[in-house]
Amino acid sequence: MKIAVVGTGYVGLVTGTCLAETGNDVICVDIDASKVEKMKSGIVPIYEPHLDVIFERNIKQKRLKFTTDLESAVKKAQIIFLALPTPPGEDGSADLSYVLGVADQLGKIIEDYKVIIDKSTVPVGTAEKVHAAVAANAKVDFDVVSNPEFLREGFAVDDFLKPDRVVIGTESPRARKILEELYKPYVRQGNPIIFMDEKSAELTKYAANAFLATKITFMNEIANFCEKVGADVDMVRAGIGSDTRIGKRFLFPGIGYGGSCFPKDVQALSKSGIEAGYPFQILDAVMKVNQEQKTSILPKIEDYFNGDLKNKKIAIWGLAFKPDTDDIREAPALYIIEELIKRGATVTAYDPEAMDNVSKVLGNKINYALNMYAAAEEADALVIATEWSAFRTPDFSKLAKKLKNKVIFDGRNLYDLEQMKEQGYYYSSIGRTLIA
């Protein structure tokens, strides 16, 4: 099939590349000319495991192309994916200007039947708005379909090629038939395509993200409570996670959820609730707890240093909002760094992939180390903010020689409490207690 993907962020790039991988002709459109030039020359503009191999293969086989020219790409395509940003607007609701702006252009361009697909995360009712924006100028028949994306950064290729499910919101039999055909190669392992109406599909995406954010936040509160009463959240997690109704995944407490999606999507769903006359009480609590959780490690550090962080040298391992990505949007590490600097501490950080992105935001407010041990050099304490695999099994004796004090504040619960005690570290993690 001939496909145009408009917007080449995480979602557009992965969608375009994975659709080419199953034999479709894909042209990706972006307004960022320098990004398009990079991609044309074979450079993947983001860090995403396994993407480079299939990206290169499909460029070579000329199934994957890039352009800034929306008109020529759209005219050749039967299916048009909109993978455009939907950032929070001033009031926290999703800003639809990118999506509706392109929809407006599409109406002027299309000359024959097209399926226009909302891949972006958009509030209930957006498919209708996109339809109206296209229809305002279009002289031909077209369908607008909601097909939300559930990929996770770091696992994006696998999530797209082998999805748990594909959700397709359309009431048009013609569009349904085309999409059934398009997604056939991806659902071959028995995972279903779930067809529904556009509004339910749009809400399914927000409900999924909000539910996962709530699950994490609930565990963060249980972890905080464990600290007060001397229980161990690892035990509680094992105990409740083995109940299949609860499940083992997304029960890991930490320093709050971050990233480009959970924070903005929970906020946007909350705003939609208010607009619809149904303010979600649970989402307000989730947002409040998560905001506090991001810096919950700070009082622990302050307590250790008797309230005085002035001129303390703090090493930070991990800047990305989670491992296996260079994405720093809403990364808890940035909130912690801001608070440390406010309190007069100096920060030296190391992240395997995200340091370039952080240096664009923080510049020389912090120091950037060449590796994890160099970050720890002469540090008064080490803070772990992202659970990169390399941080899971450090050489503790090498680390001890680098650190000024054997003190670790771990926001991701990476190490065994007993082992840390044996090694003589002061080790503070989230919601865990060494039960004698």
Ligand SMILES: NC(=O)C1=CN([C@@H]2O[C@H](COP(=O)(O)OP(=O)(O)OC[C@H]3O[C@@H](n4cnc5c(N)ncnc54)[C@H](O)[C@@H]3O)[C@@H](O)[C@H]2O)C=CC1
């Ligand atoms: N990042 C993720 O893991 C996931 C994101 N989503 C949703 O997908 C949507 C896109 O997210 P990301 O890929 O992270 O976005 P992004 O912000 O990383 O990238 C968006 C791309 O669109 C381009 N763009 C902006 N205006 C354009 C225009 N008029 N024409 C052509 N290109 C244009 C930008 O230059 C940029 O390359 C959002 O709604 C997001 O919530 C959904 C699932 C996963």
Ligand SMILES: O=C(O)[C@H]1O[C@H](OP(=O)(O)OP(=O)(O)OC[C@H]2O[C@@H](n3ccc(=O)[nH]c3=O)[C@H](O)[C@@H]2O)[C@H](O)[C@@H](O)[C@@H]1O
């Ligand atoms: O809509 C989106 O953009 C995507 O948002 C999330 O994916 P992503 O943001 O890439 O990352 P997750 O792996 O979900 O992690 C999100 C945040 O939750 C935190 N988290 C996750 C799991 C957990 O047990 N504990 C926890 O604190 C992570 O550290 C991270 O900050 C969803 O998992 C995807 O299904 C969805 O498509």
